[in-house]
Amino acid sequence: MKDNYKVIENRELQEKLYHYRFYPGLDLYILPKPGYQKKYAVFSTRFGSIDNRFRMKSEQEVTELPDGVAHFLEHKLFEDQYGNAFDRFAALGASSNAFTSFTQTSYLFSCTANFEQSLNHLLDFVQDPYFTEKTVKKEQGIIAQEIKMYEDHPHWRVFFNLLAGLYRKHPVRNDIAGTLESISRIGPDLLYSCYNTFYHPSNMALFIVGDLVPEQVSRQVAENLNGRNYQPLEEIVRIFPQEPAAINCERKVQELVVSEPIIFVGFKDTVVENLQGRDLMRREILMELILEILFGSSEKLYNELYGENLIDENFGADYTAEINYGYAMIGGETRDPDQLYERIMKAVAKIKKSGVNTEQFERHRRKVLGNYIRRFNSLEFIANNFLAYRFRDNDLFELPAILQEIRRCEAVNVIEENLDPTRHAVSLVVPSG
Template sequence: MQTTVFDQLGETVYHETLPNGLAVYLVPKEGFSKTYAVFTTRYGSIDSHFRLKNGEEINVPDGIAHFLEHKMFEKKELDVMHEFSKNGASCNAFTSFNRTAYLFSCTDKLDRNINLLLDYVQEPYFTEASVEKEKGIIGQEITMYDDNPDWKVYMNLLKAMYQKFPINIEIAGTIESISHITKDNLYQCYETFYHPANMVLLVVGSFQPETVMKWVRDNQSAKDFPPAPRIERIFPEEPAGVAKSRVEANLTVGLPKCLIGFKEKTNGLTGKDLLKRELTTKLVLDIAFGNSSALYQKWYDSGLITESFDFDYSGETDYGYSIIGGDTPDPDKLVTELQAGIRGLIQSGIHQQDFERAKRKKIGLFLRSLNSVEFIANQFTSYKFNGSELFSVVPTLESITREDVEARMKEHFVFEQMSVSIVRSASPQE
C-alpha cells in the first residue's frame, strides 16, 4: 500500500492497485463521525460508441449508462437499499457525462457496507421483463426533466454549443432511445466498462487504512474476473463553431432564465495541465462575474440579475465549456452587457489586487471544503480520472499568475464560440 502525504493540507492518501486492476484510495479523517465510500466507473452518457477488442464497433442507445445505473440496484433475492438501511447506511448513485458512481455514507458497520457496495455493483442481474418495466420508470423521469426549466435551459445550451460531440445528448436519453435498450445491451456495456481495471474505489472518513484495505483485498480476491477489456471510445470530431448561437424555449417560469456558454477546444489536455486550465478559468470567471466584481454589483443593483446568477467551468480531456447566467427580467440586455463587460475587461486588463483577492478566496473556499467528506468523495475520483489530484489544487492555485489569468481570459472568451439559451414563460394563448 502506497502512502502520499500532503503536508500543506494535513492530508494523507493511501493507495493500492489490486491484481484485478481496481484502484483503491483511502483518505482517513481523524475525528470525523461519518464515512463515505464511492465506487466509480469511468463510463458515462457520452460512451455510447466504442470498439471491442476484436475490432467490432458497437453503437448502443442513448441513455444506456443511466439505465444501467438504475438496473444495478435490482437483484434476484436482495433489496440493496433495504440492506444498506439495515446497516445504518444511506446509499445513492448517479450518472454524469463521463462517469457512473455508486456510494454510501454511514457512521457504523463500515465493513458490511463496503462489502455490500462491492458485491452489488459487481453482480449484475438483468431480465427482459425487468428491463421493460424500467423503461416506464425512466420514461417518467425523462418527462419530469423535460418540464424542469433549470434543466431545460442548461441542456438546450449544451445542444446549442455542441454540433456533434455527445455531450449534447440527454444523460437519461429520450423515451424513444431507451425503448431500444435490451438485456443484452446492458450486459455488453457492463462487461466492457464495469471491469475493476476501469473503476476506482474511494473511502474517506474515520477508519484505519490497513483494516479497510484488507476488507477490500479479501472481497476482491474471492471473485474471478476476466482479463481487462481494451476500451476504445469513439467520438466524432467536433467542429470549432457552435451549433446555434441562440435557442429559446417556453415553460412556466416567474422570470426568464438565461444561460450564456463559451465552448472551447480542449486539445486533449490531461493531468497537471488540465488542472491548471480549470483553476485558471475559474479564477477568470470569479474576477469577471463574482459577487465582489463591478459587473455583478452593477447588474444586481439595477435588477438585471437575481441571487440565482452563477457561473461555472467544466474542463475535461474531451470537452470544455463555461456557463454564466441565471434568472433575469431582460435576457437580451444581460447578453449585451456581458459581452460588453468581457470586452472591457480584456481591454483594461486585470488589476493585481482583484487577482490576489480572487486567488485567496478560491484557496480559502477549497480549504474549508476539505472539512466535508461529501466534497472529497464527490471530487476525488473526477480528478483521478483526468490524471490529476484533488489535493494538488492549492499548490496549483498558488502557482497561477495574473498573466496566466489574462492570457486565459483572452483565449476562452471567443464570441464566435458563444451560445445563449433562454427559457421564457409561455404566453397565455400558448
C-alpha cells in the same frame, strides 16, 4: 495479498491519503478522518452518458449505444435476483445512492455502524449484475418519470439547450437519462454487454473516507476482489465524433412555465481537448478565477447588474473542463435577457483589453484556497470530487500547489482562447403563454 500502496500527504489540509492498487487494476483510496462518526464510500466507473461509442482495442466492431444507457444501468444495478440493493443497505442502517454524470457512474453509501458489511455489500452488488426483460421494462416507467421531471425543470432545460447549441456532434449535447424513445431501445443484453466492458476493476476506482484504519479496509477490499476470477481487460477505445470548432446554433429558445426568463450564455472551449493532466487542471483553476473576476459578487459588474435588477443572487458563471470537451457558462434569471446578454458580452470584450489587476487576482486566489479548505469538512465532497478528478488524470490534492503556481500574465492568453465571441451560444427559457 501483498500490500502495494503509497501515502500521499497534503500539508495545507493536514491530510494523509492512502492509495492502493489491486489486481486487475482497481485503484483504492482511503482517507482517514479521525473524529467523524460517518463513513462514506464511493465506487465509480468511468462510464458516463458521453461514452456511447466504443470498441475493444483488438476488435474492429464498434458498439453504438442509445442515449441513456449508463444511467439506465445505474438504476438497474440496484436490483439482483434476491431483491433490491437498497434493502440490504437499509438492514445495515446505511444510506445508499448512486448518480450518473457525463463521464462516470458512482455508487455510494454512508453509515455510522456496520461499516465492514456495508462495504462488502457495495462491492458485491456493483460486481453482480442481474438484468431481465421484466425488470428492465418496469424501470422504463420509472426513468420516464425522471425524464419528465427534468423536462419541467427550467434550469436543467436551459443548460442542456445551451450544450445542444454549443455542440454539433459531441454526445455531451444529449441528456444524461436519454429520451423516452432512446430508453425504449434498452434491453438486458445491451446492459450486460456494457456492464462487462465498463464495470471491470481496471476501469473503476473506490474512495473510502471516515474514521478508519487503512490497512484493515484495504485488506477487506483485496479479499473481496480475490476469487472473482477477473481477467485483465484490454483497452477500451472510446470513439468520439470529430467536433467542429464552430458552434451548432447561436440561439435556442424554449417556452416553459417560469416566472421570468432564464438566460445562459456559453463559450465553447476548443483548446482543452489538447490538454492533459496538470495542464488541464491549471486551465480549469485559471478559468474559474477569471470568471469570478468577471462576474463574481465582489466585482463591479455583478453589483451594477444587481442594482438594476437585471440579475438575482443566483447569477453566476461556471467552467467545465473534461478530456475532450470544455465550456464556460454564464447566466441566471433576468427580467431582460437581451440587456443582460449585451452586458455579459461587453464585459468579456472589455477584459480582453484591460486584463486582470494584481489586487483582484490575489484576492480571488485567497478565496479559492479558503473555499477548497472549507469543503474538506464534507466526506462526500472529498470522495466524489477526488474520483471525478482522478478519471481525468488529475489529483484534487494538488489544487493548492497549482493555485500558487498560476500567474496573472497567463490570464490574458486564456481569456483570448476560452472566451472567444465567435464560439458562443445563447440559451433562453421564456415564460409560456
